[in-house]
Amino acid sequence: MSACEFESLEKSLESHLPEAELVEVKRILFGKETKGLQELCHCDQGVLEKLPPANVPFLSLIIMKLDLSACAVEAASERDFELKGYKFDAAQEQLRPPRNIRVGLIQHHIVLPTDAPVLDQISAMHSRIGEMVEVAAMCGVNIVCFQETWTMPFAFCTREKEPWTEFAESAEEGNTTRFCQELAKKYNMVIVSPILEREELHGTLWNTVVVISNSGNVLGKSRKNHIPRIGDFNESTYYMEGNTGHTVFQTQFGKIAVNICYGRHHPLNWFMYSMNGAEIIFNPSATVGALSEPMWSIEARNAAIANHCFTCAINRVGTEHFKSEFTSGDGKKAHHDFGHFYGSSYVAAPDGSRTPGLSRTRDGLLVVEMDLNLNRQISDKWSFKMTGRYAEYAEQLAKAVQHDFKPKIVKE
Amino acid sequence: MSACEFESLEKSLESHLPEAELVEVKRILFGKETKGLQELCHCDQGVLEKLPPANVPFLSLIIMKLDLSACAVEAASERDFELKGYKFDAAQEQLRPPRNIRVGLIQHHIVLPTDAPVLDQISAMHSRIGEMVEVAAMCGVNIVCFQETWTMPFAFCTREKEPWTEFAESAEEGNTTRFCQELAKKYNMVIVSPILEREELHGTLWNTVVVISNSGNVLGKSRKNHIPRIGDFNESTYYMEGNTGHTVFQTQFGKIAVNICYGRHHPLNWFMYSMNGAEIIFNPSATVGALSEPMWSIEARNAAIANHCFTCAINRVGTEHFKSEFTSGDGKKAHHDFGHFYGSSYVAAPDGSRTPGLSRTRDGLLVVEMDLNLNRQISDKWSFKMTGRYAEYAEQLAKAVQHDFKPKIVKE
Numbered sequence: 001m002s003a004c005e006f007e008s009l010e011k012s013l014e015s016h017l018p019e020a021e022l023v024e025v026k027r028i029l030f031g032k033e034t035k036g037l038q039e040l041c042h043c044d045q046g047v048l049e050k051l052p053p054a055n056v057p058f059l060s061l062i063i064m065k066l067d068l069s070a071c072a073v074e075a076a077s078e079r080d081f082e083l084k085g086y087k088f089d090a091a092q093e094q095l096r097p098p099r100n101i102r103v104g105l106i107q108h109h110i111v112l113p114t115d116a117p118v119l120d121q122i123s124a125m126h127s128r129i130g131e132m133v134e135v136a137a138m139c140g141v142n143i144v145c146f147q148e149t150w151t152m153p154f155a156f157c158t159r160e161k162e163p164w165t166e167f168a169e170s171a172e173e174g175n176t177t178r179f180c181q182e183l184a185k186k187y188n189m190v191i192v193s194p195i196l197e198r199e200e201l202h203g204t205l206w207n208t209v210v211v212i213s214n215s216g217n218v219l220g221k222s223r224k225n226h227i228p229r230i231g232d233f234n235e236s237t238y239y240m241e242g243n244t245g246h247t248v249f250q251t252q253f254g255k256i257a258v259n260i261c262y263g264r265h266h267p268l269n270w271f272m273y274s275m276n277g278a279e280i281i282f283n284p285s286a287t288v289g290a291l292s293e294p295m296w297s298i299e300a301r302n303a304a305i306a307n308h309c310f311t312c313a314i315n316r317v318g319t320e321h322f323k324s325e326f327t328s329g330d331g332k333k334a335h336h337d338f339g340h341f342y343g344s345s346y347v348a349a350p351d352g353s354r355t356p357g358l359s360r361t362r363d364g365l366l367v368v369e370m371d372l373n374l375n376r377q378i379s380d381k382w383s384f385k386m387t388g389r390y391a392e393y394a395e396q397l398a399k400a401v402q403h404d405f406k407p408k409i410v411k412e
Numbered sequence: 413m414s415a416c417e418f419e420s421l422e423k424s425l426e427s428h429l430p431e432a433e434l435v436e437v438k439r440i441l442f443g444k445e446t447k448g449l450q451e452l453c454h455c456d457q458g459v460l461e462k463l464p465p466a467n468v469p470f471l472s473l474i475i476m477k478l479d480l481s482a483c484a485v486e487a488a489s490e491r492d493f494e495l496k497g498y499k500f501d502a503a504q505e506q507l508r509p510p511r512n513i514r515v516g517l518i519q520h521h522i523v524l525p526t527d528a529p530v531l532d533q534i535s536a537m538h539s540r541i542g543e544m545v546e547v548a549a550m551c552g553v554n555i556v557c558f559q560e561t562w563t564m565p566f567a568f569c570t571r572e573k574e575p576w577t578e579f580a581e582s583a584e585e586g587n588t589t590r591f592c593q594e595l596a597k598k599y600n601m602v603i604v605s606p607i608l609e610r611e612e613l614h615g616t617l618w619n620t621v622v623v624i625s626n627s628g629n630v631l632g633k634s635r636k637n638h639i640p641r642i643g644d645f646n647e648s649t650y651y652m653e654g655n656t657g658h659t660v661f662q663t664q665f666g667k668i669a670v671n672i673c674y675g676r677h678h679p680l681n682w683f684m685y686s687m688n689g690a691e692i693i694f695n696p697s698a699t700v701g702a703l704s705e706p707m708w709s710i711e712a713r714n715a716a717i718a719n720h721c722f723t724c725a726i727n728r729v730g731t732e733h734f735k736s737e738f739t740s741g742d743g744k745k746a747h748h749d750f751g752h753f754y755g756s757s758y759v760a761a762p763d764g765s766r767t768p769g770l771s772r773t774r775d776g777l778l779v780v781e782m783d784l785n786l787n788r789q790i791s792d793k794w795s796f797k798m799t800g801r802y803a804e805y806a807e808q809l810a811k812a813v814q815h816d817f818k819p820k821i822v823k824e
Binding site: 009013028225227262265301381389391412 | 418428429430433436437440441442443629631637638641642643657659661662667674677678679680683684687688689704706709710713714717718764793794795796799800802803806807808809810812813820821822823824
């Protein structure tokens, strides 16, 4: 069995572990039993009152495939993508009503070969996302997030500028943004759309996410703060560190922020989004198995725990082949593909729990209902923001970045 | 099956998964196959040349029990504790020789009931640690770390001052430090000894770790930086936030630091130890299943990844009963125990891999050989310290801690 063929950790555990042990293993790995949203998706929307009661345990990770209402499940099946749904509960409060919202994470392959005409590739990707977002709408999703630079192959390993820079578009007025605005209005959905941005004014490219309100208006954009120079990749060949700081977007469904890809390795990046008020931080990514898979389940989840917020990690799937071979960056032969993008998109909650991941190999839509009240409840319980001693760290960090910083090392 | 009875995640997976799937599951969960140190422990020391070659795969998590040399395995068995050993490799470099060292993590129950005379409890714990450290010495351990406040029950849930404050000792001159100095000299071993400290001069108590050089000298001390106020616990009833900053100790075997217990929830705490040069950060802890178990495998491992260093998470085992009942802090009835301390001590490496954990229920010694060259190799590969934009975070953080900080929130 190769790493590309292995479908998912969760499926393997489900298939082989005895029920009593599975309960403990899932508790340790995922934080708690996740519940099957047996009635998650309805064509007629307005489904919250039909959810199973909070005390119904989720007995199987694949119960969704059995019990979902017909239309969404059938549409996902016909369109050949995985559909899973989970729900994070919060305690009932006396003064605040629940703040249940639904988030959708979409992971997908590129549709056409990487040497097809640029516009054909973009159009094919728009079509694919269009049909997946339609299912998200059937599932009552309020905020959907796509993967990093979703309209194109992740071609930044090639070192070639053409034709990849032609995929870059205006964040405010590009075709992809207009396409997303239509989706947003049609489905009353906030769209988080990570693209390769061209800023015509300065002739600069950026790795950018465009946040579109459910009204259809562009709410704003946020750029990738940390740029990798690793292995095949030096993305600063194409774009530099972002200059938009740690913007948080107040949507009708909650305050959201976007930490793009490599920024997930930097705890301070997550932290500053949280300090600016983010309740959900999305992490649209593009990363391959050999490089990062053992870190994937750790970093976004740690960020949810450390910052008392929800985090949503999204990774593309498949292997993307390029016509020209490029250096492997590790002493091996030049090659035509970067490796297998392993999907495995998931959502982590502030209480340390997480959903199972989507498939490692298939396109997929993960629908997650969350009560945003959980953030404050967990913050009140664990109090990291009050015990963090941040003023002292601000002082220490300012010293530590000086070139003549003297570390505090005790010797015998 | 109750959470107290479930012995370990690793054992469950080993017992039920088919070999081909187990390889993938272990790769995803632990980062890579760990190797069995079949000849790890020898009474005659000087064992590095007898290790299996680097390309021998580790086929079973329990191979140690089968293949270890007799004396250490027998001693561990007779003394009724688990003994496991793993090794993290690094690439061979041209200019630096390997820097292989061995770290030992010890987790244990309290020995006597919590209402036994204080001196009897301390003496019994000294004896227990003495016999475990002897086995660590047989295994060639260079640096050993014990669990948080290892000489006493974790009694800070009781709110009672007596007799618990009597367990507090001078870091420099207490009986426990003297006991550790003897061990250090006898076995040529650095001892990391977390205790409840009494500073006679000011009449203050601290949650402190004493670091003792393999020469037997006290190298220094480091105090717990972040103090929990959660559930049953408000540890600031007993001691306040530490004032020793982020000290790193240069030992003969590498630069080490100690992030005590609740500090593991604070990414900035790990980070500042790393900024001061720590190559290994220990995290002696005392935490129970219902509270933190799903976070346990995430936080220290995330810190190893984010900071390009090794981290060692240690948790005590067992349930500790107290004579007086105390508030549960969660609306339930007052109770006599805080819950089950779940052990599961492990070591995480900068490349995202980790060892399997020790048992959830038994005393144990985890011996881990690591080539400290791996830290710089991974740093050169991933470059988080160069892509971290720390100067900007220092500035942002200084603003964010002001009471009149205006978060950057975009609204429609």
